[in-house]
Amino acid sequence: MIIALRAVFSLLFGAGLLILGNGLIGILLPIRLGVEEVSPHLSGVVMSAFYLGFMLGSIAGQGIIRRVGHIRAFAAFAALATATSLVHALVFDVTVWAILRAISGFCMAALYATIESWLNVKSSNDHRGQVLSIYLVTSYLASLLGQLLVNTYEIEGLGLFCLGAVLMALSLVPVVLTRVAGPEIGAVKRLGLRVLYKASPLGVITTWGAGMLSGAFYALGAIYADSLDLSIWQISLFMGVPIFGGMVLQWPIGRLSDRYDRRTVLLGVLVTCVAASVVLSFFGYGGASLPTLLVASVFLGGALATIYPLAVAQAFDYVDRADMVGASGGLLLVWAIGATIGPLIASFVMGRFAAPALFIYLAVVASALVVFTLYRMLRRQALPTSEQTNYVSMQTTSAIANALDPRTDPLPEFYYNDEDPGDR
Structure with missing residues (x-):
């Protein structure tokens, strides 16, 4: 280390x-x-x-x-x-x-x-x-x-x-x-969305849903907190503890997903997201103590942070190792599309029904993912845990980060050149 x-x-x-x-x-x-x-x-x-x-x-x-x-x-x-x-x-x-x-x-x-x-x-x-x-x-x-x-x-x-x-x-x-010297990078080719969906419909749809959820919460969560007349310090805590929850819950969720049917673990995470969203919506309308809000947001943040890596792991279960970096690039694009759409829909709902409706939106999206996950569990036999790829914690940054993922093949030597054209 x-x-x-x-x-x-x-x-x-x-x-x-x-x-x-x-x-x-x-x-x-x-x-x-x-x-x-x-x-x-x-x-x-x-x-x-x-x-x-x-x-x-x-x-x-x-x-x-x-x-x-x-x-x-x-x-x-x-x-x-x-x-x-x-x-x-x-x-x-x-x-x-x-x-x-x-x-x-x-x-x-x-x-x-x-x-x-x-x-x-x-x-x-x-x-x-x-x-x-x-x-x-x-x-x-x-x-x-x-x-x-x-x-x-x-x-x-x-x-x-x-x-x-x-x-x-x-x-x-x-x-x-x-x-x-900065390496000159070659293009990371994404797998086409049609190919990705054919390989893992659940992985693609859940990735899209993860963007819809995370994009809306992190874009608009502070507006919800401000509507509760919280101080700036309290708002920063409300938006900070979900990040902490996402960090600390990665390991136990990952362990569970490697030992059991990953879709069952994903289902549990989505149900947690629904429950935490309902709690935050309810107390947003009726008033709640700050500790209650923070506890609920920790679990919400943990759920939001693990949906994407669970979805990627689910997709990787059905993708060749050589195609995993390309698959992660395609999934990142799907996530970004969802994260762009999510705040637009959520903000419309908030404007129509008040700020706490943000969490009604989150609960509805997560519930839809629960239904789709159950549907896919009926449509496809679960892989034996011995054949599942390992869960790896990841964030939505770039496809190149996934080349560090131990599940993927290292990028070929020709991918990097020793001389950076920007240094000439």
Whole structure:
């Protein structure tokens, strides 16, 4: 573990700063929209634009990186992400903010691809799984701390936007000064959606549903919390503890999914999501103590964080090992589509019925996934647990990160070139 950490420490530090700044901006914007009395529907449009940009970035970002090189690409995208954070503070306009969120999402997708391809080239085959685990813990902790940083300055001022921009700008330093030249990456070919669906209908539909759920909650959850008249500190806790829940529940859920029929475990996770959403909706309308809300949100966050890796593991059970990286790229695109649509639908429901209806939306989507899971359990015989692929914790960043996944074949040697065209 120490050897693996030493090899990638500077990259992880840069990634942590980037995710820290992005997490701060991600919770600041919906709170600020609430302060400015923007309707939930328009707030949903603004926040869903990030996932639209992320989807486009996951498609086009790698091509830009191949053309200009890693160092130049990272510097350009980090500069754009920094600038968008600052422009939010200078111009308050819903349309402008939606455009800025789309640009930010595009940049983050490309930045993830840049960092993760560097992590791949600096990780030996023996340490790929360890590097992935360290990277995931770094991502979770940085996201959690980013929620809490919203308490450092006044919501109405410029300080929080500046802090987010500074953190993103500082992420350049450890990454650009890394000793290993940025590898020139080849294209990660995605498996077609039709091929993926034919291999694992449950994996594809559940991945899409995971995006519908996570995108809506993390885009609009702060608006719900603000509607309960919680303080900024309490809102940051409400949005932070689901991230903590997602991190700590990965291991037990993964253990269960490797020992039993994975669909049964997925069913339990979805039912947990429904139950936690019903509790949060009920107390949102009727009032509840903060501890009750936090406990429910921990379980909701744990469920949301494990649906996607369970869906990927389910799909991998029916995909050849050589195609797994391509399959993960296709599934990431499916997730991004769901995450773009989710906040739009949820915000419409919130505008029609009040903010707590966010969790009615989550409960309905999760219930639909429960029904589809039961249907697929009747349609297809369960694989013996000895033939299932192992569960691996993962986040929705880029398909390149999945090359670190010990279940996949390492990327071929020709995938990386020693000389980065951006360094010439």
